[in-house]
Amino acid sequence: MPCWKRLLSAWSIAWLLLAAGFAWAGSIEPQRAAIVATEDGYALSAEFAVDLGPRLEEAVSRGVPLNFILEFDMTRPRWYWANEHVADHRLEYRLAYNALTRQYRLSAGGLHQNFASLPEVLRVIGRVAALPVIDKGEVKPGEIYNAALRLSLDRSQLPKPFQVDAIANRDWQVDAKVLRWQFTVPEGK
Numbered sequence: 084m085p086c087w088k089r090l091l092s093a094w095s096i097a098w099l100l101l102a103a104g105f106a107w108a109g110s111i112e113p114q115r116a117a118i119v120a121t122e123d124g125y126a127l128s129a130e131f132a133v134d135l136g137p138r139l140e141e142a143v144s145r146g147v148p149l150n151f152i153l154e155f156d157m158t159r160p161r162w163y164w165a166n167e168h169v170a171d172h173r174l175e176y177r178l179a180y181n182a183l184t185r186q187y188r189l190s191a192g193g194l195h196q197n198f199a200s201l202p203e204v205l206r207v208i209g210r211v212a213a214l215p216v217i218d219k220g221e222v223k224p225g226e227i228y229n230a231a232l233r234l235s236l237d238r239s240q241l242p243k244p245f246q247v248d249a250i251a252n253r254d255w256q257v258d259a260k261v262l263r264w265q266f267t268v269p270e271g272k
Contacts, residue, residue: 108253109136111209111234113262118216118230120269125217127155127172129262131209131234138254139236140201143187148179150240151208155216156231157266169228172216175237176208209234222268230266235259 116129135143143149153174158166177190186197187204198204222228236257 108255109134109139109236109257111236111257111259113232113234113260116230116232116262116264118266119213121213121215124215124219125222126213127211127216127232128213129211129232133205133209133234135201135205135236135257136254139257143178144180144201146180146182147241148177150237151176151178152233152235152237153211154231154233154235155214157217158229159226160229166229169221170217172214174214177240178204178208224268224270226268228266228268229263231261231263233259233261 110132111134112132114130114132116127118125118127135149139149153172153176155170155172157169157171159169160166174191179188179190180186181188181197184197186199187201189196189198189204189207196207198207236259238255241255
């Protein structure tokens with residue numbers, strides 16, 4: 084192969100890798116999820132690996148608040164009709180940075196907590212522990228249910244100028260995957 088073709092292919096690969104680096108978006112990967120029995124019903128525990136990507140990390144550290152939504156859905160499969168909706172749960176988080184105190188503030192409902200670093204607050208956002216999602220009377224022992232869980236960035240809550248940019252710019256998008264699994268209600272609970 085002539086020298087100029089090797090050089091051209093090397094430059095092409097370098098430009099593609101550089102472009103891929105600039106287009107790197109964040110991701111939220113579900114690691115594990117489980118439904119455990121409690122006194123009143125069943126609770127959800129889960130872990131997510133949350134990576135915002137460099138553009139969103141910079142935005143939040145400059146004071147742009149980010150909102151996240153945790154969505155849980157449970158259905159009972161039926162062969163003769165559409166799946167029966169059993170339970171759903173939605174939890175909203177708001178992440179903001181306070182430049183005066185140099186702390187990240189995480190809000191969920193009426194609860195607020197401050198953190199010193201972004202990786203620390205992202206670990207907390209990605210961890211769900213003993214969240215009540217199902218009452219005992221809503222499920223039957225021995226039945227199999229389909230569960231789905233997703234943690235995602237709510238781009239509709241971004242400030243308006245950023246919403247427009249988030250439509251076309253991949254840097255403002257976070258790839259959030261849905262975790263699906265089957266849950267069998269234990270007998271005698």
